[in-house]
Amino acid sequence: MSAERYNRQIILKGFGEEAQQKLLRAKVLVIGAGGLGCPALQYLAAAGIGHIGIVDDDTISLSNLHRQVLFTTADIGKLKVEIAAKRLQEMNTQIGIIRHPIRLQKNNILDILSRYDYILDGTDNFESRYLINDACALLNKPLIFAAVSGFEGQLAIFNAPDHLTPSTNYRDIFPIPPDKGEVANCAENGILGVLPGILGTMAAAETIKLIAKIGQPLINKILNYNLLTQEQYTINISHGGGYILPKTVDDFLNMDYQDTSEGPQGYIEIDASELVKLQQLESTILIDVRERHEVPILDKQIFTQVPMSEFGAFMSKEFYQKHVVLICQHGIRSVAAAEAMQEKYGDAKKIYSLKGGIVKWRDHFLKS
Amino acid sequence: MEIEIISFGQITEFINNQKIEVDGIADTDAFKQYLEDRFPALKGIKYKLALNKNIVQQNTEILNQATIAIMPPFSGG
Numbered sequence: 001m002s003a004e005r006y007n008r009q010i011i012l013k014g015f016g017e018e019a020q021q022k023l024l025r026a027k028v029l030v031i032g033a034g035g036l037g038c039p040a041l042q043y044l045a046a047a048g049i050g051h052i053g054i055v056d057d058d059t060i061s062l063s064n065l066h067r068q069v070l071f072t073t074a075d076i077g078k079l080k081v082e083i084a085a086k087r088l089q090e091m092n093t094q095i096g097i098i099r100h101p102i103r104l105q106k107n108n109i110l111d112i113l114s115r116y117d118y119i120l121d122g123t124d125n126f127e128s129r130y131l132i133n134d135a136c137a138l139l140n141k142p143l144i145f146a147a148v149s150g151f152e153g154q155l156a157i158f159n160a161p162d163h164l165t166p167s168t169n170y171r172d173i174f175p176i177p178p179d180k181g182e183v184a185n186c187a188e189n190g191i192l193g194v195l196p197g198i199l200g201t202m203a204a205a206e207t208i209k210l211i212a213k214i215g216q217p218l219i220n221k222i223l224n225y226n227l228l229t230q231e232q233y234t235i236n237i238s239h240g241g242g243y244i245l246p247k248t249v250d251d252f253l254n255m256d257y258q259d260t261s262e263g264p265q266g267y268i269e270i271d272a273s274e275l276v277k278l279q280q281l282e283s284t285i286l287i288d289v290r291e292r293h294e295v296p297i298l299d300k301q302i303f304t305q306v307p308m309s310e311f312g313a314f315m316s317k318e319f320y321q322k323h324v325v326l327i328c329q330h331g332i333r334s335v336a337a338a339e340a341m342q343e344k345y346g347d348a349k350k351i352y353s354l355k356g357g358i359v360k361w362r363d364h365f366l367k368s
Numbered sequence: 369m370e371i372e373i374i375s376f377g378q379i380t381e382f383i384n385n386q387k388i389e390v391d392g393i394a395d396t397d398a399f400k401q402y403l404e405d406r407f408p409a410l411k412g413i414k415y416k417l418a419l420n421k422n423i424v425q426q427n428t429e430i431l432n433q434a435t436i437a438i439m440p441p442f443s444g445g
Contacts, residue, residue, distance in 0.1 A: 036445045124445035147442035149377045154442045173423060174441045178414045191444060224376050224439065233374065235418040235437060240425045 005094065006048050019212035020048060024095075026211045027051040029116035031104060031132060033080040034058075035067035035196030036122030036146050036203060042070065043204035044120075045088040045095060049211075052088065053116055055100040056080040061280045067193035104128065106253055109135045118211065120144045120203055122196075125273070126177040131257045133158065133170040137245055138252055142210060145170060146203040148191060153199035156222040156237070157206055165220045168237045173222060175243035177258075195227050267338035267351035270325070272361040275354055278323055285321035289328045289337045296358065298327075298365060308333055315344060323350045331357035369432040371399070377440040382409045397427040399436060415440045 003010065006020050028049050030037050033056040044052055060068070060075045060083065068080075075083045081099040089097050100112060109131060113119060119141050121132045129147070136143040142160040147153065161167040202225070209217040224233045246252035270278070278284045279302070288303040289311065298305075306314045308328075324341055326334035331354055338353040345351065358365050371390060375383045383403075393399050396417055404411050417424040418437040430436070 032445050034445050122445045124443060126441070126443045129443055146445070148444040149440075149442040152377055152442070154439075172425075173416050173439075174414055176414070178441060182413055189444070196445060222439075224437075226376075233376075233437060234421065235439065236422045238423055238425055240423070 005092075009047065014214055015212065019214060022212050023048045023208065024050040026118060027053070027116045028118045028120060028207060028211075029053040029055065029113065030120045030122060031055045031128070032122035032124060033068070033070070033084045034064070034122060034124055035191065035193065036148070036200035037120075038068045038070040038084065039197045039200035040120055040122055040146075040204040040207070041084060041088055042091070043201055044207060045092045045097070047204075047208055048092065048095060049207075051096045051098065051116075053098040053100055053112070054081045054084055055102065055104055055112065056084075057101055057103040058277070061277065063280060067191065067196050069193075069197065104131060106131065106255065106257060110139065110249065110252070113139055113141055116141070118142050118144065118207055120146070120207055122146060122200060122203065127257050129170065130177050134246055134252060134255065137169045138247070138249070143169075144203050144207050144210070146196075146199045148196050148199055150189060151192065151195060151227040153195060153202075153225040153227075154222055155199060155202050155206065155218060155225065157210060157217050157219045160210065160217070160219045162219040165238060168220050168239060169245065171243040171245060172237055172240040175240060192227065198227065199225065266342040266346075267335075267353055269331070269335070269355040270352045271355060272364040274352075275325060275361070275364070278325055278352065281323060283321050284323040284325060285319060286325045286327060287337070289326055289333050290358075294329060296365060298358075303327065308337065311337060311340065315340065321349075323352065325352045325354065327354045327358060329357045330359055331355050369393070369430075371430065372433070372435040374435060374437040376438065377442060378413070379410070379415060379438050379440050383407050383438060393430060395427050395429050396424045396436075399430060403438070410438075413440060 009015050010017055010020050026049050028044055030041050033054050058080050060071045060078055060080055062076055070084045070087050079101050081101045085097045085099050113135050119136050123129055136159050143158040145156045145158055158169045159167045206217050209215045220237045222235050222237055246255055286303045288298050288305050289308050291307045326337045328334040334353040338351045341351045370387055372387050374385050393402055416439050419428055420435055
């Protein structure tokens with residue numbers, strides 16, 4: 001039934017019907033339908049991976065389109081997993097696509113990952129990457145890792161042993177996550193759309209090689225790719241030790257992955273990259289709660305100034321925006337403002353506080 | 369002795385790819401100390417060294433004409 005669709009790869013020497021059957025039987029989870037995830041998904045679906053899961057809780061915005069090539073201008077505001085699943089299903093009607101419109105967290109990741117054989121990490125933040133790494137190590141799932149920064153990318157396969165070395169994981173290279181703000185992300189730093197396109201495609205190639213058992217997948221190796229020079233530099237990974245990797249589900253649940261998810265308090269503490277995302281939504285109001293004399297002075301076209309001393313009066317008025325981001329110098333007063341807002345609006349509005357404040361994200365505010 | 373330095377990501381902003389002529393750097397611990405003294409910006413960030421394309425997991429002897437890569441973590445997607 002599928003022979004004609006996959007004919008050009010089946011007739012390839014060293015691939016054949018047997019490899020194609022392995023792809024059709026495989027279950028691959030792609031986490032993040034962004035710059036890396038979109039091209040990876042396209043090639044995995046086209047190649048005939050039988051079951052593909054997509055995890056993403058985000059909606060499509062205009063600034064995604066230069067690199068997230070599954071989406072069109074008409075898709076702005078819609079859920080990424082919905083559009084991605086629709087496009088992929090149109091491209092290949094013979095495979096199963098499973099939508100997971102959620103953000104992976106400690107309490108749901110093990111359940112979702114356990115339904116798949118291979119995990120492809122195309123996320124955009126360290127919290128998710130360490131969470132995924134540790135969950136894959138715990139469940140012994142091969143993890144295809146791709147990440148970008150500036151004009152460069154990194155690609156590796158973790159939790160898959162080869163004939164020389166037992167399996168390694170991301171913590172063998174970087175035992176603990178960088179502090180927030182230590183490494184700039186795409187939203188702060190910028191990214192040329194084609195770079196995650198290349199890395200995402202390479203990640204799909206590694207996934208296919210791993211499943212079909214062809215060539216030399218990047219097991220226990222990390223490849224550094226430079227777009228500007230077209231140079232690649234591959235480093236062998238060995239066991240590092242000296243880090244904590246949860247060995248049981250209980251240990252895992254006790255780890256701190258600094259989830260920026262909703263806590264018991266109701267409002268959400270966010271970083272600058274999430275601020276950028278929220279800023280693009282029309283239904284967002286950004287409120288600077290510092291007093292009028294405080295510096296740096298922010299652009300009043302973008303940031304509505306409501307000093308804490310006038311906050312009570314502001315709260316008595318109605319405003320239409322659904323997302324409310326509160327900002328102050330260090331992220332302390334904005335928490336107090338967020339608590340007050342949360343108490344008044346409950347679920348009617350989404351309340352956010354910028355963690356660390358303007359001081360922590362100085363570069364972001366000086367640019368904007 | 370001669371050591372070739374290759375850097376990646378944000379580290380290229382303050383350490384260019386270069387060959388250095390140094391004496392008295394016998395192992396990777398000493399090299400790390402040398403790097404952080406000469407490029408203080410390195411102290412504030414996470415990075416990993418690779419000696420002749422092998423990740424450095426413990427103090428390792430450096431021989432003449434070694435290549436050492438300095439790699440930071442990337443998270444972007």
